[in-house]
Amino acid sequence: MKTVFKRTPTYKDVPTHYCPGCGHGIAHRLLAEVIDELDIRDRTIGIAPVGCAVLEYDYIDVDMVEVAHGRAPAVATGMKRTNPDKIIFSYQGDGDLASIGAGEILHAGHRGEQITVIFINNAVYGMTGGQMAPTTMLNQVTTTTPKGRNAVEQGYPMQVCELLAVLPGTIYIERCAMSNPAAIKNAKKALRHAFELQVEGAQGMSLVEILSPCPTYWRMNPPDAMAWIDREMVKAFPLGKIK
Amino acid sequence: MKVNTELTTTKRVLMCGNEALAEAAIIAGVDAYFGYPITPQNEIPAYMAKRMPEEGRVFVQSESELAAINMIFGAAATGKRAMTSSSSPGISLMQEGISYLAGAELPAVIVNVMRGGPGLGNIAASQSDYFQATRGGGHGDYRTIVLAPASAQEMADVMPLAFDLADQYRMPVMILADGLLGQMMEPVLLEKKEKRKLPPKDWALTGAKDRPQNIVRSLWLKEGVLEKLNEKLQARYAQIAENEVLCEQYKVEDSDIVLIAYGISARIVKSAVTKARKEGIKAGWIRPVTLWPFPSEQISKAAEELRIFLTVELSCGQMVEDVKLAVAGKSPVLFFGRTGGGVPTVDDVLNQIRQLTIKHKS
Secondary structure, three states: OOOOOOOOOOEOOOOOOOOOOOOHHHHHHHHHHHHHHOOOHHHEEEEEOOOHHHHHHHOEOOEEEEOOOOOHHHHHHHHHHHOOOOEEEEEEEHHHHHHHOHHHHHHHHHHOOOOEEEEEEOOOEOOOOOEOOOOOOEOOOEOOEOOOEOHHHHOOOOOHHHHHHOOOOEEEEEEEEOOOHHHHHHHHHHHHHHHHHHHHOOOOEEEEEEEOOOHHHHOOOHHHHHHHHHHHHHHHOOOEEOO | OOOOHHHHOOEEEEEEHHHHHHHHHHHOOOOEEEEOOOOOOOHHHHHHHHHHHHOOOEEEEOOOHHHHHHHHHHHHHOOOOEEEEEOHHHHHHHHHHHHHHHHOOOOEEEEEEEEOOOOOOOOOEOOOOHHHHHOOOOOOOOOOEEEOOOOHHHHHHHHHHHHHHHHHHOOEEEEEEEHHHHHOEEEEEEOOOOOOOOOOOOOOOOOOOOOOOOEEOOOOOOOOHHHHHHHHHHHHHHHHHHHOOOEEEEOOOOOOEEEEOOHHHHHHHHHHHHHHHHOOOOEEEEEEOEEEOOOHHHHHHHOOOOOEEEEEEOOOOOHHHHHHHHHOOOOOEEEEEOOOOOOOOHHHHHHHHHHHHHHHHO
16 A cells, blocks of 8 residues: 555654644644754754643654743744754744733844744633633633623734734744645645745744634634634734735 | 963953953853843943954843843753843843743853842842842742852852853852942953863753754643652752852951851951951951852851851841851841942941940940
8 A cells, every 4th residue: 555644753653732623733743844854853943832832842853942931032042043053943822922922022033033933823822721812803702801802902913924024134924824724735835934944044034823723712613613714813814925 | 290271361450340250251161141231230241242252152132131031041951151141120030031940950140230129229239139049039949059259350250160050050050249349340360260070961952963852841740740850959959058158257266246248248348357356356257159058057157156146238138037047046146238229338337346246245
């Protein structure tokens, strides 16, 4: 029988702790595939965030560090500046990157740090039980917006890609989604490009935002959660290359 | 005779404490400096911004103290020697990162050139961060080694020691200086010290080439694992308390009154005790160089005979608590200090000595 699909070596052969229908597992696999395709495993250092993906090092077989909430871009700066030959990536959620770590990502982009940022946007704090994130959609019900997010009191969903794109220090920014096979294939391409830029030594930061389903805290089943990304989330977070 | 060529490259120069510390860090092999501006330590980043690139090393002005301590975290995780410097309010902001450094067992050197507090306080010299420095400062069961220089020369001398201690014990080390030490100029002899014999950094993140993945982490969710880590850290701290205490003392055995002071206060105390001796007062001093581990044993030994202990600090009285713990009720422990940027004169301290010894005799 012909093998048409197999696990990529950098993606460990272990079950993940993620909820059914969560997008992290798919994003992890794409990331591991890109690392293997570019043959950079032995010089890659990853940064795991505070959030559901904190145990990412249990699944992705590269050297990894776990850092304080929101501080990954500063940690990445310390790593890349002292190790310009290494490939440094951070993997951050929306609470981590867009809320508590808004200063760090802005300034890493501002300085044009030569790092690759994978930004998982699932419109909610997952690990802590489904609170409002900066990226929560208007009218979306969370534990801290029981009547739905209201723009007057809580602001609008934060468009991180668009914010960062105005900085001269960012060189590549694309928003993708884990919502259907075509979108997932496109996300793989975007991730690959973001890493290729760093491998080539391109001067600046690249960031791939991934709209990712959280069926548990969206109170949906997995197919509905994926459909909600394509139907609702893309209205606030349009897909495609921003820069 | 075998000549160590590295030791022959010494130079004696007039420098302020902050610059002496910065150059000594470079000589000690610091790979990267990350910091955010704050008075009274701005000479350190300015010096580093010029010198580090000359040496082909890394200088980054961070967007905040939060970022600075995490840049250090990143560089340290890859096995590099990294440092930052700041002053009291900035060090408060770094406490999160210092706790993570302790939890992840990463070596790093953090310099606090103390100023008055609480809050924004002022920019004058102070010693009011003693509690914060010696009690860990951030969250969790941890310690940092705290070194307290007392001159521009010692600002330089503590740097190689700080990096060696950090690497040897895989933990953050803090230099606790103050605005006076940072700013005042004194002749400084800069020399390359031999490194201690240090364990290999086989835990560092360098890319998993021909070895299994390395992970640097401080999260331990499984039952009992964090407790084991904390027990391991405590055992290490006990070893440090056993082996790394540094203190100086003067005429303690032949004294009725012993003054305890560190850093700039120790300079004032030394002069006051010398004057008191000239007046025939039997005074001595103990100067802790390591604030953690604290020289409890030396103080406890001095308290075996009844004598007055007078702690002098630029604070409302913080180290005095450690002195009381060491004396354990065997002798009276008193405090004299000024706060909020005030500095006692030598005669202020001398008057305290006179009054206390007269009272003691009567």
